[in-house]
Amino acid sequence: MDAVLRADLAAQGVAPGCVETIELVRDVLARVGDKWTVLIVTALATGPMRFTALHERIAGISQRMLSHTLRALHRDGLITRTAYAEVPPRVEYELTPLGRSLAAAVDHLVHWVQTHQTDIARNREEFDTGR
Amino acid sequence: MDAVLRADLAAQGVAPGCVETIELVRDVLARVGDKWTVLIVTALATGPMRFTALHERIAGISQRMLSHTLRALHRDGLITRTAYAEVPPRVEYELTPLGRSLAAAVDHLVHWVQTHQTDIARNREEFDTGR
DNA sequence: CGGGATCCGATTAGATACTG
DNA sequence: CAGTATCTAATCGGATCCCG
Numbered sequence: 692m693d694a695v696l697r698a699d700l701a702a703q704g705v706a707p708g709c710v711e712t713i714e715l716v717r718d719v720l721a722r723v724g725d726k727w728t729v730l731i732v733t734a735l736a737t738g739p740m741r742f743t744a745l746h747e748r749i750a751g752i753s754q755r756m757l758s759h760t761l762r763a764l765h766r767d768g769l770i771t772r773t774a775y776a777e778v779p780p781r782v783e784y785e786l787t788p789l790g791r792s793l794a795a796a797v798d799h800l801v802h803w804v805q806t807h808q809t810d811i812a813r814n815r816e817e818f819d820t821g822r
Numbered sequence: 823m824d825a826v827l828r829a830d831l832a833a834q835g836v837a838p839g840c841v842e843t844i845e846l847v848r849d850v851l852a853r854v855g856d857k858w859t860v861l862i863v864t865a866l867a868t869g870p871m872r873f874t875a876l877h878e879r880i881a882g883i884s885q886r887m888l889s890h891t892l893r894a895l896h897r898d899g900l901i902t903r904t905a906y907a908e909v910p911p912r913v914e915y916e917l918t919p920l921g922r923s924l925a926a927a928v929d930h931l932v933h934w935v936q937t938h939q940t941d942i943a944r945n946r947e948e949f950d951t952g953r
Numbered sequence: 954c955g956g957g958a959t960c961c962g963a964t965t966a967g968a969t970a971c972t973g
Numbered sequence: 974c975a976g977t978a979t980c981t982a983a984t985c986g987g988a989t990c991c992c993g
Binding site: 884886887890 | 987
């Protein structure tokens with residue numbers, strides 16, 4: 692598998708010897724492409740938010756997936772988690788500078804999709820109906 | 823759910839009335855983030871390829887997933903599928919202009935990941951070991 | 954050669970219930 | 974309030990067989 696990946700990377704102009712890069716790329720792309728990640732990051736782009744606020748704003752998400760996704764984003768250093776020792780407890784999530792820079796990069800792709808959504812929708816319709 | 827999505831889009835500076843946009847964005851991001859899609863697109867970025875050539879080059883992919891992913895990319899108009907009426911049969915896949923423009927947009931994100939991979943790897947390690 | 958159809962194990966995610 | 978734990982339904986993906 693390494694040989695193949697090296698070939699891909701070489702063809703892409705990537706220097707050899709850093710095969711694990713593509714694994715991480717895949718990994719991060721998968722996270723970015725994730726349904727809930729996109730919604731959480733765009734929600735947090737407006738400012739810090741509490742768990743329940745996110746849960747209410749992102750309709751349809753379960754506590755489980757919200758918790759899991761937040762933890763993954765935290766692990767990657769894309770968001771911060773601040774717990775205040777109060778009663779009742781309060782926890783705030785916020786994008787880190789790294790998270791904001793990723794949000795900007797994602798935005799680029801989002802704009803591409805918005806620009807070409809008509810094309811893609813038409814392509815799909817043609818493909819489904821016409822054949 | 824619509825109200826929430828509208829709120830997200832408004833917060834993002836997206837004009838109201840195109841809620842289904844975010845669905846499509848999610849959809850395309852999910853496809854782009856897909857493990858096999860990335861490898862197929864980068865492989866095809868070097869030029870047209872046959873089914874078996876892709877199957878050999880992208881080690882580890884099953885015929886099923888190659889077939890399914892190619893079909894999805896074809897459906898979205900990101901690649902073309904050309905079958906030659908020969909014996910034995912020959913089928914060539916190639917990126918469309920739309921596919922190439924997406925590949926360029928993805929490249930942007932890939933570069934972001936490559937730039938910040940060290941940070942993310944370190945963040946993960948800190949998170950896993952330190953706490 | 955280039956797949957489609959089917960079976961089946963593995964991963965995922967929702968619903969629900971419980972806790973510091 | 975902010976989660977975790979558990980069970981279960983659905984989806985995904987690999988292996989295998991078969992066909993034009």
